[in-house]
Each structure stands twice: as structure tokens, then as C-alpha cells.
Amino acid sequence: MYELILQNISKHIQFTEEETSFFISMLKKRKLRKRQFLVQKGDICKHETFVIKGCLRAIYTTPNAQEYMTQFAMEDWWINDFESFLTGKPATLDIEALEDCTLLQIDYPSLQLIYERIPKFERFSRLMLEKSYLSLYKRMVSSMSKPAEERYQDFLKQYPNLHHRIPQYHIAAYLGITPEFLSKIRKKLAKQ
Amino acid sequence: MYELILQNISKHIQFTEEETSFFISMLKKRKLRKRQFLVQKGDICKHETFVIKGCLRAIYTTPNAQEYMTQFAMEDWWINDFESFLTGKPATLDIEALEDCTLLQIDYPSLQLIYERIPKFERFSRLMLEKSYLSLYKRMVSSMSKPAEERYQDFLKQYPNLHHRIPQYHIAAYLGITPEFLSKIRKKLAKQ
DNA sequence: TCATTTTCTTAAACTAGTTCAAGAGAATTT
DNA sequence: AAATTCTCTTGAACTAGTTTAAGAAAATGA
DSSP states (O other): OOOOHHEEEEEETTOOOHHHHHHTTEEEEEOOOTOOEEEEETBOOEEEEEEESSSSEEEEETTTTOEEEEEEEOOTOOOOOOHHHHHHHHOEEEEEEEOOOOEEEEEEEHHHHHHHHHHTTTHHHHHHHHHHHHHHHHHHHHHHOOHHHHHHHHHHHHHHHHHHHHHHHHHHHTTTSHHHHHHHHHHHHHOO | OOOOHHHHHHOOOOOOHHHHHHHHHOOOEEEOOOOOOEETSSSSSOOOEEEOOOOOOEEETTTSSSSEEEEEEEEOEEEEOOOHHHHBOOOOEEEEEOOOOOEEEHHHHHHHHHHHOOOOOHHHHHHHHHHHHHHHHHHHHHHHSSSSHHHHHHHHHTTHHHHHHHHHHHHHHHSSOOHHHHHHHHHHHHOO
């Protein structure tokens, strides 16, 4: 139950036994069915969420109702509406389960307690943030500089199994193209 | 000399007098002439840099030699090649002065000393990182979801004075379009 | 197992943005 | 002040990716 998350943390900082049990006491378990929402646009996002099982997607919807996928999350990943969680403003994202999911959550006040009682957890947060920042940065550079075909191939490499688990139009949304155009790309690549 | 940086920090955490002077002792002053490079692609980026005066741009160059601007930095901003600074790998960015600049720098070992001696500086780093993450995220969403004309208007709002200080082709690069197309957009907007 | 819904593909007409080339205007240097 | 270099604009031909619409294939539910 808690192995995955403790392992995830121990890659960066070491907990004592006491800290481990305190940390675990701050976690809440949550299950989601496929197509259920973890966060809906307009909610205040009150939790950091860690994925034990299943996968989810985060969707940004523009004022004229176009959807853009900003992130996938799978086993061993963290996900939330970062802006809403930090600022307390209503979420601009929907986060939806793409499969039945098992999750662990920490709410904002509990996180502050953790920072007080286990100051080195600040370091963990900083390192996680550095990692997400880097991957967001790489994604932006690649979305600015690479054509869709290349981005699709990058996606396949980066998530070698995910494309079997989810519909293609989610991948298209993630790449920032239409499902029709992704279909053309796939046809072209299949010929080669 | 140090007011701006101390003020920048005091927005988030409070230093004692002793911490202030320790912190200042870790800073190195640096001047750059217009068109000089703060970081060149391939260098190891060894400093966090804070801008006291002037402005700079960060450029990512693709394998086929196209340039993409990832960031501007002006007075009261921090800038570096984040990935190179954190991982010690060669920088993928060039950072170039667009005007004569006065800068303050902290090198990596000094930063580690600061974290040890002033643990709450971890919090400062986390908060800065959260802020940059958010602005990167917003920029990515807007580059995926908004047409160039709208992005240009957003740029004008976000940096109300910058467009007088720098050539248009830098703005075009920042928006991810050609200077020619920016020129058309400007013509269209001027008519209205 | 059949019906229904969801997902994927194809094609034709279209649009946002690029490329190339040439000239006009500004800013710097001598 | 002239010469040179740098920056911005314009237009025509082009390309990557979109839109719309319709049908095929696959998955799901009764």
C-alpha cells in the first residue's frame, strides 16, 4: 500500500521510522472509477495526489471550449492543479481518471504540518518541483521547435506503454494536434 | 547595490542581520556589455544570476539552427540555464545581454553553503521555483491554445515597457513566429 | 449476440503561419 | 554627413495542420 510512495520519496530524502509513520498518518487513500474526475474546473484543488495504480489526464479548456492536455499521470507520478493548490484560486484544469485508479492524497494543511515537523521535506518538494519544471520546459521547447510527427515519436519513446492504454485522441490533445492529423501521421509512419 | 536583491528575498522569507551579511558575502558582482553572453551553449552553467540593471534573453537553438527564445529577464528577475545548473550537464541555452547589464551571482557551492547555514533559504528556492513553474505553465498553455495575435497582445500587457527596449525579432522569437508574421500582426492591429 | 456507442480513418476545402526575395527605414560607425 | 550595417515591411508562393463530414472498425452494454 505505502511502499511505492515511500520508495518514491526515499530516492531523494531519508525518513526516520518516526517520520515515516507521521508521514503515513497524513495520507488519505482514494479510489476513482474510470471517467471520474479527481478535480473539476472551478473547484479549489486541496490535495497533492500520488498515483498507486491507474492513469489520469489533466485537461485545460479554453474559453472557446477547446481542450488541451497538459499532463498524463501514471503509477509513481504526482498530479494536481498546481496553481489552484498553491494559490487557493479555482482550478483551471479538469483531472480525469482514464482507468480505475488507486491514489494517495495529502491536503494543504497536512502538507504544512509535514514541512514543520520534517523540515527536510522542503528539500523533497524543491527537488520534485525542479524535476517537473525541467520536464515542462523540455516539453515547451519541443512543442515550439519540433513538427508534430517528431513529437509523436518522442511521446512513444517517453511513454512506451501508455499508447496501448488510452484512446488516440488523448494523445492528439497532448501533442496539440487534431485526432485526424495524428491519424495521417500514423499512416505515414506505418508505411515506412 | 544589494537593496534590490534583499528586497526580492524579503518578499518571501526574513533574514536576520547576521544571515544578511553572510548571504551578501556569497554574492559576486558581474557586469556585461550589450551582446555579451552570460552563458554559452556547451558551457556548464555554474551560477544563479539576479539582474540589477539591464535585460537579457535566453535562446534555445535547435539542431537545425533555428532559435527559440525561452525567457526574457529584466531588473529584479533571476535567470540561468536551469538544467545545466542543476545537473552539471553542458548548457543547452545561450543567455545574451540585450543591454549593458549589472548582475549579482551565486555559484553552486555557495548556494549549498547558504542552504546549510540558512535552512529557510530552501523555502525561498521552493517558492521561486513554484513561481517560475507557474509562469512556464501559463506560457505553454497559451502557446498551445492562443493564436499569435492574442499572444502578442498578452506579451504587451505582461511586459509593458520591454518592447521599446528590444528589437522586434526577439519578440517574434519569444512568440514562436517569424518576424515577417509579427510585422503583419502589428499592421493589422495598428489599423484597428 | 445484437445494438449502440465510442474510436479511428479518409478525403476535400480551408487557414494560420512560413519562406524567400527585395526594398525601405533606422541606427551606428567612420 | 556619408557609408554601412542592422531592423522592419511587403507581397507572392507555399506547407503544416484544421475543419467538416461521412463511413468503417472496435469496444461496450443489454
